[in-house]
Amino acid sequence: MLQLDGRSLRIADVLAVADHRMPVGLAADARARMEATRRVVQAAVDHGAPVYGVNTGFGKLSEVTIxxxxxxxxxRNLVRSHAAGVGDALPEREVRAMMLLRANVLATGYAGARASVxxxxxxxxxxxxxxxxxxQGSVGASGDLAPLAHLALALIGEGPARLGDREGPSAELLQVVGLEPVVLEAKEGLALINGTQAHTxxxxxxxxxxxxxxxVAHVATAMSLEALLGTPDAFDVRIQNARGQIGQAESAALxxxxxxxxxxxxxxxxxxxxxxxxxxxxxxxxVHGPALDTLRFARGIIDRELNAATDNPLVLDTGELLSGGNFHGQAxxxxxxxxxxxCANLAVISERRTDRLVHPDFNQGLPPFLAASPGLESGHMMTQVSAAALASECKALAHPHSVDSIPTDGNKEDVVxxxxxxxxxxxxxxxxxxxxxxxELICAAEGLEHRRPLRSSDAVEQAHALVRQHVxxxxxxxxPGPDITRLANAIASGAFDDLTSSVVI
Structure with a gap:
């Protein structure tokens, strides 16, 4: 069982819970922190002085004392009113990840919620x-208010939920598994919805x-290079050392x-x-090297955010409540x-390798479009077209979203x-x-067939065998659509990961 302590959650843990249903519990030290800061919230309630999120309205309405x-x-009204999301429902794995992350944030103790929540x-x-x-419905400003409010609705037995293939009122599904809805107390609605856990x-x-x-992109590259009778000389360690870029050197070594x-x-x-x-x-x-450098940087940011206290105000065991902006999702x-x-860069260079595999002017004597009877058959002509369409969409999707801002909440949240x-x-x-x-793997595997009886490296031959298990x-x-889908599913399941396990990311 994974024990949440609000401090040590990692991406691998999120995968284990979201995809593999690892059970999760609350660590004893986290419980103690939560109990200490809950006493601070209760003291604020007893004192009666206005404290944001405890006995005031929210956002632009924070001047109203309750x-x-x-x-x-x-x-309760906060959760209800903020559940304004629209569009397709998030997949189960993402909701499970969101539930885990929100529980971990509460486990930091900074939210002042009860351990029972x-x-x-x-x-x-x-x-x-x-x-x-x-x-849809979150700008990531005061956190992911709308998605997290929908999550909180299910927790209090008011929103729709799912159990396996069954969808229905959360109160009914909670009853099926022997659970009671939570009855929220002071600050706990805010503690559930104020944070970055949906997009994280x-x-x-x-x-x-x-x-x-x-x-996998390196496995595909290696197979394409061999099918196209390319040279690995450009991957010489001396070339990489002359530049000194870490990711580039590791990519070439792989x-x-x-x-x-x-x-x-x-x-x-x-x-x-x-x-x-x-x-x-x-x-x-x-190209792949800078991607590795950036991937490592991004994973570091995300790993830290998994354990970030993103509520507002933060509740300290010293008795203080501090208002700030940790809910802002810029990171x-x-x-x-x-x-x-x-994604765009890896997709573009992969599509270009696929084009060389099928293009009769560039594919080093392979059949046009890798067709058995070119002309009578079109071979992988349209397979490359699909890759081009997907790579083009990746370019459009790479336009940065985080540079946009539309003020919300009566201009109280003016930079989102x-x-x-x-x-x-x-x-x-x-x-x-x-x-x-x-x-690319499908086309490269087909290209290798035309180089027989010559064999490639052990790793490339293993990759070829993996492709042939599915295509x-x-x-x-x-x-070709079903072939692409089957192999893509195999990639998603980690079928090729063992071939590159020497690289630590």
Whole structure:
């Protein structure tokens, strides 16, 4: 069981809970911190002086003081009124990640919520009950108010939820698993909705998959290089040392590992009139390397945000309540844009390699469009077109979302980061890249068939065998869409990860 302490959650933990249903509990030290700061909130209630989020209205209405008998209604109304999301529901894995992250933030103790609130949230998570959360409606300013409010609605038994394939009122589904809805007390509605956990949940899962896709991009490169009779000379360690970029050097080292030794390479080492390959082959370390550097930076930001106290005001065990802006989502919103740029760059260079594999003027004697009977058959002509469409969309999705701002809440929230939009667009970019790489692997595997009986390196041959587990060799035209989907699903499941496990990200 994963024990939440508000301090040590990592992306790998989010994956374990979101995808593999690892059970989660509340650590004893986190419980003690929560109990201490809850006493501070109760003292503020007893004292009666205006404290934002405890006995005042919210945002532009923060000047309105609320009487003590209405404090529970204040928190309930906050959750109800802020559940303004629209659009498609977030997938289960993202909602589970969001539930985990929100519980972890409450476990920091800075929100001043009761430990029982976290425990009920974790009970839902462990029982498989998850809120129906629309993905649109958050600007990431005072946190992801709308998505988190939909999550809180399910917690208090008022919103829709799901249990397996069943959808219904959360109160009914909670009853099915033997749980009671939470009755909110002072500040707890605000504690549940004020923070960055919706867009951070989406971004953390996308960053995890992009890490895997960065590895797969090297496997695809190695297979394409061999199919195109390219040279690994551009990956020489001396070239990388001359520049000194860390990611570039590690990318080149991974390619050298994947490509050595190879009968295909030895077959054209001498007598090949080409002095150097096209950029899509020769400059892979110079493109994939900066992607690695940026990916590491972005994952560091996200890892820190998983354990960030993002409520307002923050409740300190000294008895103080401090108002600030930790709910602002610029940090993860900005790196979500960075990660979308990585997707675009990896997709563009992959599509260019695919084009060289099918283009009869550039594919080093492979059949036009890799067709068995060119002319009678179109082969992978349209497969490359699909890659082009996906890569083009990745370019559009890479336009930064976090530079936008539309003031909200009566201009009280006058600079907002649009972080949720950045995160959901990143998710789509990652999916596009997964399919672009699947297309390259399919075409590269087909190209290798035409170099037989020569064999490539052990790693490339293993990759070829993995492709063939999901996509049969072409023996005539057939719809390529199902092949692409099957291989993309295999990529998403981590089928190629073992080939590049030497790289630590």
């Amino acid at each position: 009487a003590t008998p209405q404090l529970a209604a204040l928190q 976290v425990e009920r949230l974790l009970d839902m998570l462990n029982a498989g009950v998850w809120a129906v959360v629309p993905e 949940a989406v971004a953390s899962l996308a960053a995890a998959e992009l890490t895997s896709l960065w590895r 390619l050298r590992t994947l490509l050595m030794p190879s009968e295909i390479r030895e077959s054209h080492r001498h007598g090949d009139p080409r002095v150097q390959d096209a950029y899509a082959l020769r400059c892979v370390p110079q 993860v919103g900005m790196v979500s844009d960075f990660l979308a740029i990585i 980061p649009m972080a949720m939009g950045a995160a959901t667009r990143l998710r789509r970019s990652v999916r596009n890249l997964r399919h672009v790489l699947a297309i 049969a060799r072409s023996d005539g035209d057939r719809p």
